[in-house]
Structures are given as C-alpha cells and as structure tokens.
Amino acid sequence: MKPTGDLSLVKKINKSLVLDYIRTQSPISRAKIAEISGLTKATVSSLVNELIESHLTYEIGVGQSSGGRKPMMLLFNGTAGYAVGIDLGVHYIYAALTDLNGTIVEEYRMSHRNESVEQVFAKLMECIRELISRAPESTYGIVGIGIGIPGISDEQGNVLFAPNLGWEHVPLQAMLEKEFDIPVIIDNEANTGAVGEKQFGVGKSASHLVYISIGMGIGTGIIINNELYRGTTGFSGELGHMSIQFDGPKCPCGNRGCWELYASEHALLDRARTELGIAQVTVEDLLKLAEEGHPAAIGLFERLADYLSVGIVSIINGLNPDLILIGGRLAEAQKWLREPILKALEQRSLPYPREQLNVQFSELGIRATVLGACSFVITNFFASTKVQLDWNRYV
Template sequence: MGPRSTLFPVRHVIALDVGGTGMKAALIGDGGELLHQDRRATGRERGPEAVVEGILGFAADLRAHGTERLGEPAVAAGIAVPGIVDEARGIATYAANLGWHDVPLRALLTDRLGIPVALGHDVRTGGLAEGRIGAGKGADRFLFVPLGTGIAGAIGLDGRVEAGAHGFAGEIGHIVVRPGGTACPCGQRGCLERYASASAVTEAWAAACGDPDADAADCAKAVASGDPNAVRVWQQAVDALADGLVTALTLLDPRTLIIGGGLAEAGETLFRPLQDAVRRRVTFQKLPSIVPAALGDTAGCLGAGLLARDLLETTDPSEVTA
C-alpha cells in the first residue's frame, strides 16, 4: 500500500506477524481499517539474534511511518510468533524454525517502541481474528484448525482464544489418531499431523504417483478429475482428520469448526468429504458447522492488531512497563 497523507492525527496500532520465512505487518485504525501494510523477509539464515533485531527494526520503522504519515505514533503493538509462546510473561519460549529460546520479545519491543506490546502465538492469534472478524464471527465457541506444514489449533471462547496453563492449548495435530503409526518429531507415533497436514498429503501423493515434485494441491486436482489413486490418498487424510476433529469436538463442543491452511484451498474437494466423514462419526455429539477460513494469510497480522487493541482496554499507554 502506498503512502497515506493525513490532515488529522489517526489513532492506530502496530500489528506484526512473524513467520519462518516472512514477516507481515500493518498499521490498523480503531475501526479495524488497514492504514498501511508491509512485508519483509524474516532472515532466519542470519541466525536468531539477527531475526530478533530484524523484528525490532521493522517495528521501529512502522512506528516512524505512523508518526510521519498518520500524524502520531502508534498507541500499542501486537506481535504473533511461531513455536511455543508464553503469552502471559511475554516470552517467545522456543521456535525450531527460528532457532530461538526464551526470547523476552515483549520487553524488547516495549523498550524499543515505548508503548504497550502484546505477544501472541501465531495460530492462536490467527484464530482470534478468524473467530472475531472472519469465518467464526458471531460464534461464542469455535475451533480454528489450519492444515499447513503441520496442524495446530486455536480454541475460541467468547471472543478470546484459550492458551492453556502451559501454552499448549489447541495442539490438535498431536492427538494420536493411528496408534503405533508413523513417527512424529514430537516423540509420539501416529499423530494427526503425520496423516492430514498439507505436508503429509504431499509426501503420500508424491510416493503414490511417483513424482517427487507433486504436492497436496496436485493431489486435490487429481481427486477432482477422478484419479482413483489420488482418491485413496485423499480419503486416508480426510479419515484421519475426521478422527482427530471428532475427538476435539467431543471435548470442546464448538459451535463452529474453521478449517484453514494450504489444504483448505482445495475447497469442496476437502470440505464435502470431510463434512460427511465427521457426520458419520458423531453419535451423541452436536455437529458443528464446518467452514473454510476467511482471512487467508492475513489472519495472523489482523489478530496481532486485535491483541494490541485489546491491550488498550487494560493498559494506560502513559504507564508502559516491560
């Protein structure tokens, strides 16, 4: 988005979504309007300390942009990061793909920006956005499940997302759906994400069709064209996903089940058989509505903005502490 000039100061927050390869950022107004957007490479090849400095520098540049173009600096900031996140203490505990351990990211950003900062887990933050302003808008209880390289989840309760006692709430990808099955990096065998993530479908389809470059999107196209080999691979993934989802909805009883990530881009090729598979498995449970995510790869950034705006309700910006 190009520069925006303004005659009057515009109150806004900084939103930052940090991924393994790229960072997405925005300046967001009080009404949720996107006033400015930007992207930068995460630069993980330069090491964890450089990644942190890159985040701090990006945030500082966003603050400067707001001051220059919107007439005043941001009043708060929200940042979403991958891995294990201690949101209450503001610490990025661990992220394998970024190589960091126990980074006090909230304190570092607060010190650099001089404003209140909220730190969130990327999937829970994306789920917050989907639940409040995306596919789950209006639902009091929802479960957001992105099917990407792995499978995570965000449990939505009355407009907020549950982190759990230790920051692991919603990790549906590590529900064991095939006991004794494929080994998972988490140490278990048979985890859901080893069967129903986009990367798992890619691996299975590449082996089945003999093309090492084939991916999950290719498998979905082959399913749509009626390829029986593809249908077999796809149905195995759908069945595993349905098993995991029924376990989750039995425990959580969500009103809406939001499916996102790369695999959801298959549209009805995924949703029609998935809805049927879940319906076949429920007995006493109430079937939630199963819908595609609405916000795509902007969910994390929009959610970070929501975290920042929520912070303003409980924090006096003139009394910032790390």
C-alpha cells in the same frame, strides 16, 4: 487481592457497554443506546460526551426522525489509534498496520531463509519501523505491537520454542518493548489466527470455536466463551499432537500417531512423493493437478480430509463448539476438502454435539494471523479503560 466493586467500576462497565454499542451498531443515536442498553438517557448522554472528549467517538450529523426531533448519529472513531500486527512465518514476515476497527491501512512484507535470530530480529524491526513511520497522525498513536509466531511462547512473551524458525528462549517481547516502548504481545500463530477469525472473520458470531491451522504441522487455537483459552501455563492448543493411532509412528514430540503426522501439509506432500512418484512437489502443484482433474491428486486431498475428520470429530465430541474453522495453508484446498470432511463428520461424530455445529474455512486467509495480532493489541488497549476482573471467582 480480589477486585472490589465501587462507583468507578460501574462507570467502566457502562462506558464499555456504550462504546461497544457504538462500535458494533453505528451509526446509532444516544436515545437508541439508552433504549437497547437499559441505561437512562441522561447516563448515556453523559458517557457519550466523555467518549467524544476522549476522541473515541464522534457525531456524524442528524439522522432520520420517526416522528420527533431528529437524532444525532454517533460513530466509533476507528482512526483514534493504530496497531501493528505481524505474522512471523518460517520463511516470511507479513506485517500490517490496522486502525482500531481492524481495517488494514498499510502492509509490509519481507522474506527470510535460514537466518540467525539477530538477522530475523533486524528484519522484524525494519518492518515495524516502516509501518510506524507510515502511520497517520492520531490521538493515541501506535497502541501496540502484536506478533504471531510459529511456536510456543510464555506469558512474558518469550519465544520458548519455534523449531521451524530455529528459535529457543528468545525474549522477543522484552526486546521489542525496550526498542519501541509500547505494549508488545506475542502468541502462537494458531492462537492469533483464531482470535483474528473470531474478531474480524467468519467466527464473529461463534462463542466456542476451534481454529485449526493446517500448515507444516497442525496448530489449534481454542476460543471458549468468546475468549482465547490459554490453559494453565499458556500452552493449550497443541491438538496437533493428539494421538489418532496409539501404536502409530513415533512423533518427535514423544507421542505416537499424532494427528499432524497424518493430516498436515507435511504428511500430504510425503504421500504425494511416494504415491505419485514426484520428487519435488508443493501444495501449489497438487492444487493445480487437482484443478486439472488429476484423480490421484484429488484422491490425496480426500485422504487428507479423512484424517482431518478423525481429529475434528474428537474435538466436536469433546468440546461441543459452535464453529470449527479450518485455516492455514491447506485451507486453500477447500474445494476438495469441504465435502469429504462434512460427510465424515456426519458419519462419525455424535449427533447431539453436531446439532448446532458449523464447519467453515478461513475467509481471512493469510491475514488471519496478522489481524488476530492486531486484535490482541486493540483489546489490550481498550482493556486499560475497561473491566478487567476475573468474574468467575465470584461464583
């Protein structure tokens, strides 16, 4: 049954609107909100007072007058609740506690290696427990737990397949919700990273952005119309497995010539081993060599940039985003990747979709995933008091 319109819907819309203005333009007065929102002063006043009652907003004191009564300035109360966000890596767990503004207030890290599902799960629990115990007292307490995983999950928060973790069909969300009795949200690491950057990083002003996480493989998170696009069954974003060479080498996924076979950390290190003749080489080593001016190392990064560009051009031509955001481990190689990529895009992409395009490297770095995970939880928390309709159905 489709949702209908009634007065409570109107109130939800307007309350969201007012809260959003307070969140994004604070400190701000009631009168100013009325002016920019188009609502009447009376309405804004009433809604703000309800928000104050529910501790999401508070008055900070009078502000500057511009020739009349001084306005009472309002602030969003970010500390009314806290969110736990976790970046579940292949060999590490990075957990953080943020307030409702997305400001990190506590962190906790652990490493793991070749451990069983149970052992990793135990460590996960330890991280969460620790952060929850450290959380300050607040009105709404811990509003949820968000987790970014190196693999794919379904809508019920089951980890379907995380090859590098050795996980298959693990009902992670259910397990954690049973344990902690608060909302748990699971999503792919690239998706959480995309949301993190969109919400708290360089992607704030982009409406359609593609986040490319370059690690062992290539994962992508696609944000369309300011919202994470999940696809029909929640498995969108596997652009790492688009073919850039139809008769290229076989990929374990079944396809040939997948992008990530050419433009991932794995591919880079492979080439370093065979071409530089170093047996055990890491990204750090290569970065160091490049920093020292080693031409072959720099050459390797430039070739990586070329391969990356091939896929990015396809994304630009196909999706016409306003932002391409490069994240993941290899975003650290920005210094050597940036220029070659921009140059290649200039040459290879169609001029029109390129016009309003921005190409950026992640600012949040390792924190993108964790912050995205928190953002999921915070958004979900607000959604319970906000508009939750599929409006497209009305058109």
